[in-house]
Amino acid sequence: MTDIYKNSAQSIENRVADLLGRMSIEEKIAQMHAFWLLLSEDGRHEVRTDAFTGADDADRLKAKLSFGLGQITRPLGSRPVDPAAGVRALNRLQKFLVEETRLGIPVISHEECLSGIMAQGGTLFPSSLAFGATFDPALIEEVGRVIGEEARSIGCRQGLAPVLDVARDARWGRTEETFGEDPYLVGLLASRYVRGLQGRDRDFLATLKHYAGHSLSEGARNHAPVNLGWRELNDTFLLPFEMAVRLADAGSVMPAYHDIDGEPCHASHHLLTKVLRDDWGFDGLVVADYIGISLLYKHHGVAADPAEAAALAFKAGLDVELPGDDCAAHLKEALARGLIGIDTIDEIVRRILTEKMRLGLFENPYTDEAGIALQTPEAIDVARRVAQKSVVILANDGILPLAETKTIALIGPTADDPLALLGDYSFPVHLIVSDLKDAATSVITPRSAFEARFGTERIRYAKGCHILEARQSGAPVFPGDVPDMTTLSQTSPVSTSLDLIPAAVEAARQADVAIVCVGDLSGIFQTGTVGEGSDTDTLVLPGVQQALLDAVVETGTPVIVVITSGRPYTLGGLEDRVAAQVMAFFGGQEGGAALADVLTGVVEPSGRLSISVPRSGGASPYFYNHKFKSSGTPVARHFGSRYPFGHGLSYTDFVYEDLTLDRASVQSEEGSVGVSFTLRNVGQRGGTEIPQLYVRDLVCSVVRPIKELKAFRRVFLEPGESACVTFRVPTDMFSFTGQEGFRIVEPGMFELMIGSSSAAIHLRTQIEVTGPVRRIEGDWKMVSRVFVSHP
Template identity: 65%
Template sequence: MTAIYKDPSQPVAARVADLLARMTLDEKIAQMHAFWLILAQDGKHTVRADSFTGASDQASLQKRLQLGLGQITRPLGSHKVDALSGVRAFNALQKTMMQDTRLGIPVMSHEECLVGLMTSGATLFPSALAFGATWNPVLIEQMAAAIGDEARSIGCHQGLAPVLDVSRDVRWGRTEETFGEDPYLVGVMATRYVRGLQGEKRDLLATLKHYVGHSFSEGARNHAPVHLGWRELNDIFLLPFEMAVKQANAGSVMPAYHDIDNEPCHASRHLLTEVLRDQWGFDGLVVADYVGVSLLYQHHGVAADPAEAAALSFNAGLDVELPGDDCATRLSQARQRGLITEARIDEIVSRVLTEKFRLGLFENPYVDENAIRLRTPRALSLAREVARQSVVILENNGTLPLNPAAQPKLAVIGPTADDSLALLGGYSFPVHLILSKDQQAQAEPNVITPLAGLRQLFGAQNVSYAQGCAILEERKYGSPVFPGDVANSTALAHESPVSQNTSHIRAAVSAAQQADIAIVCVGDLAGLFQTGTVGEGSDADSLNLPGVQQQLLQAIVDTGKPVIVVLTGGRPYNLQGLEQRVAAMVMAFTGGEQAGIALAEVLAGVVEPSGRMTISVPKNVGAVPYYYNHKLKSAGTPIAFHFGSAYPFGFGQSYTTFAYDNLAVAARQIDINTGDIVLTFDITNTGPRAGVEIPQIYVRDKLASAVRPVKELKAFGRFELAAGERKTVEVRIPADMLNFTGSTGQRIVEPGEFDLQIGASSSDIRLSTEITLTGQTRTLERHWRMESVCQAAV
């Protein structure tokens, strides 16, 4: 007789209950952790080990695999292996799980996929910061669907993306992983990313991270404590997670490394269970950030040993320890010590098994090695389109767009002009691989650099090149030890590896002098744990360009030639006054493998510039943390000289001009319970060429029971207009969206007057009016209306 759990016609709940009843305690615990292995096609797998993750016991590996396994960590993304070989090796592991274990429970596979599937040969997409700069949720959903297709094709069941951290301090290295500084924009983009990645069936789990507040760490230092009260945490940092859970049915959540008010996120039952599951209705898996459970006893000091750390996390709401089994295997000890009950373990394992049944793994455990799909024409086209739409014009004295037909002589200069890795984020496979022991950085042949793109569009004979300087002379792994691993981290002597070599600037000046226009490409290099100048564990103490790039740029500007500055990378930088002396300045982020041609197309006017900033560029490092949706008193009293941003949230120039007029509001009095703010206005392209405008609608609560920001984004749209064309835009904002967290800790909407501001950026407000919410203060229900509509009027 077939066991109930092996019968696909049975309900999932019945299959889970049947299987759970057959499992020993050790078999249950095996489902609560992963192994990080280097898989082999012959089944002779080896344990991956490094100073960050530690290692599982190689000697007992085969014996322990007989108990089953919850997840396998990054089978194709941990080392350089071609997709076919990687899939065959994964299938070998799965065969062991299905045929050689007592119960035949399949293993789940997870991979990183923030900027594309992080495996060799996959499409290299732009950074998340570039995703946000498109202000195009539809495009991001399409792109995420392409990433999901690649992931499914190599057997990935869970993708560790997207990042929902709301940028607050651009010195933070992981700024490049965020969509921007506004919680609503982040929530919309994340929701679309999740929908695209998971698909309608949720047969691939997206993972929301880093839950929560990770981006507002002390001093913008990775892992550092976060100082936030519940109201601000809920209004700014939890909102995107709530949106993605409720609107996109996100399949997984990953807690963050830090502590909030002395409580580590990995040990917070309030966050992981009460808010996430009880209040929001989340029904997926909570997976640990890598070694996050271990840090409870190694760094945070809230657990005495691995057993207590495991009990703390799993009692709080964790389901699976990643990337290995540092603490989970001590759960039997924790149970004997009374730190966790078997009933709790059963509850957790039931969730893990439920997802495995939902995903269809018991019926289809193996990957079709003939169906691998990487770098398809569709994926490459989407990568280029995202890169195009993300380019932001910050300054332009009329030099742009360039005219290829005029065959201008261009000198392309700078350390990021022809460095393929400078166009990739920290969680792209070629950059991430630098973390491997003794792995040197290697050029990525599929990446089109700015130099290559400009030569392709303007002709190689018209484009010269000089590097000018390097950011890092050599890129390799070798980060300093973690805090706590030395007696006194404050006295640790560690010199920056950033290059100070100026010997190549003279040659770059000569190249500029012989050209009509100099295009100077500067910025940073993504790299984890100080293998670069931005990225996880690569935080900054300044907003000056790393190394001697400022000296290079100064020397080129001093030639008197028109200079176009192209900033690439994962955070904005100050040019120390040169912003006003250059002919143009462009923010291109890390644009992925199609970045160079996309940039060239925008500079040449083949593609109209439509990118808008989703992070403000602080005037000075003294202004950080700076973000547009600050409080009125954030400026200081009197207003600090260094406060503010010349290029704020929502800012970006076009090659044409737009006028806003004819604002009309359907009703000034809006019912607080069921009402919508409905308004229309016209946008007219008043310039000589087609363009894209991104109107943004902000709201200011004029009187509230708690201090509110000076303005908050509540709606936005993206509209293409031909020269002279006029479009009427209709906006509908639910009254629910005017909520904030009240004194009871719940989201409330209060009656009163609100300013509505319509503009081209957070500081360029073109139209404004007022509305009034009428009725009594109300507490929002679980399912409240979380998004507005901004569309062309019919």
């Protein structure tokens, strides 16, 4: 007779109850953590050992695995491994767990997938900041779907993405991992990414991170404390997470490393249980950020030892420790000391087993190595389209689009470096796992793309300078590793050599136009100029890139500056002296080709900034949706943004006219506001405009931002063509967190602004919300609808 838990005809609830009743305490605890192993096809798996994850031995590992395992950490993403060999090794581990342990519970394999599945051979997508610049939710859902298919094909069933942190301070190294600085844009794009990644049946788990407020750390430093009140936390930083849970049924959430007002996120019952599960109805798994539980006793000092740290985190609402069992291994001790109860452990294990059954792992634990599908034509096409749509023309004196008869000096350290087009969580860049780097042979650099487009005889390439002359590893992983910061002395790895500038100047003098490619080399923990743990104190271009740009501009040759980076940078006062400025972010493997497509006009530019470019590092933190008094009194000279959120130029011109409202007032308790206008292409080329609707609460019981994005839409128009655009905004979206700590819609006057960016407002009107103050509870309308009609 088949055991109930093995019978797929039974309900998941019955199966889980049956299995849980058979488990020993050791088998339960085994489901509550992962192992980070270097898997082998012959079953002789090795424990990954380094300063980050610690160490273990083979005999101890075998004994532990006999009880089962909750998750396996990055089996194909931890080192360069042939995908087929990696799948065979993963299947070997799975076979042991399913066929040779007492209960045969399969393991969940997780990988990183922020900009593509982070394993050898995976498609290298643009960075999340580039995703945000597309303002194209449908395309981002397609990205999620393609990445999810690649992940499933190598046995991965949980992806540690997307990042829902709302960018606030461009000095923060992880800015590149965010969708941008607006919570509505972040939440909408993340929700669509999650839908694509998980699929209709949620047979794959997306992981929302870093929950929450991670991007507002002190001084934009990795892991630094966050000093934030509940209203700002709820309205800005929690909103994208709530959207992804309610709108996309996200399957997993990962807490952040920092503390908020003294409470570490990994030990916050309020965030992990009260808000996430009780208020929002989240029913998935909460997984720790890597060694996040250990930091409760090692750094935060809210626990005395691993047992107490484990008890704090698991009682707060955590389900699975990643990447290993640093603290979960001490849960029996925590039980004996009365720090945690068996009922809590049972509830956690019940959730883990439920998710494994939902994923279908009990029926289909193995991966077909013949079904591996990486770098498919469809995936590459999607990566190319995202890269094209993310290129933002910041400024253009008419030199763009480039005539293909021009001779071009292609200059700069990012012009021919494939790693300069990749973010920190792409496989070739992510050096936490080893010093081995993939060759990134699939990456099309700007040099290769322009030489293919213009011919090598019209391209004069000169590197101009280095950003990093050698890639390094071994920097301190966490702030706090050095107890006395006054004695810490670190040398920057960024190059200061000026030797290559003269050759670049000569190349510029001999050309019709100079394209100067500057920016970042991403790398985590100070192995790059941006990325996780690679924070900065300035928005000046890293190293001597500003000196290179100064020298090239002085030649008098028209200069087009292309920034491929993980954060915005200033140009040292040259903004008015360059012929054009382009923000290309990290464009992924198709980034160079996409750049050539846009600059030559083969593809019309349609990217818009999802993050403002502050006037200087001193303006940070800067974001468009700030409070009225954020500029200081008198207004600080360094405050503001030359290129704000939503900004981006086309090769044609649009006008906005004929604004109408469908009503003069609306009840707070129901309905929506419809605002319509005519958008017309008055230029000589077809092009895409992205009209944006911003709202301001004119009089409110608490201080509110000067404007907030509530709707947008990509609209393509041929020359002379017009369209009627209608934004329909639910009154729920006028809500905010009131003085008593819950979300309300308050009556009053609201200004509605239609613009081509957060600063370029073309049409304005006002709507009155009437009726009582309304508390919003449970599900609420979080997304505007947009209608476009062509006469």
